[in-house]
Amino acid sequence: MKQLSGSCHCGAIAFTFSTHAPAPFMRCYCSICRKTSGGGGYTVNMLGQYATLKVTKGKDLTAPKDQQVLCQDRFFCPTCASILVLPYASCIDTELPKPERATHIMMGSAAKWAVPEDGERYDEYPPYSLEEWHKTHGYYVD
Template sequence: MPVELKGSCHCGAVRFSLQSSSAVPYQLCVCSICRKVGGVGGSINLGGFHKTLKVEKGQEFIHIYNAVMNRDTPEEYVAHSERHFCSKCSAMLWVYDSEWPELVHPFASAIDSPLETPKMISCALMGSKPDYVRLPEGTKEVYDKYPPDSLEGWHKKHGLWVE
């Protein structure tokens, strides 16, 4: 069985739960979107099954941000992925993308359930990391773009996928 993850925003106005087969927080994204909406160091997303996402409290406080891609360039556009956040405290909750309607990606920072500490992390989109951003200590793999394994693929490769 997948594991149940329980999460909330910082102020407690929003509480949610979902089922996940890929709940190890191993991949840090340091792109400009993840740094600016998630904090100076970036964001870590987990995997979950969208049909299991249940907002237990605070649906009225959940708002959506569609990121601006290639900002301030002629190629600027608005992403179709939806970053859900609490309108009271601005805590990021999860990302949903209609290209993968069966999935939802909660921010590890919003999860209250205990999470396994990975032996190694992957740092993604290093090509957009400014010099002042420091990477976490410990064993890591760094990638200018995205790691070769998907979220599911990485968990399966490391024996951490929960059926």
């Protein structure tokens, strides 16, 4: 597995986690992703191993599990409001591999103004998982 590090915009919170799938290739246009972080009308989620998540700085600033909303695995910085965990690729500080092309998912929920670049497009989910894509394209890390 590859260990990744991330942080919020102001630096008050930092974290690490491990993943088998470090290439940020799948752009999600669902309303949750779009409204919580998608300046381009989408967000890019990473496939992190939740059991490996460690908040290394600012743990006291993160909301307790019973106060988190929408998804138990999301939290944000109360100072700069960066959304930190699914995690979104935008908060990863470790250099990530650049995939050859993007896959655009949940296009059925996309804002009319969001114009995806070239790549595969799916109204909902693709017929493969993030892990399968990484294995097929040579990005999977044991």
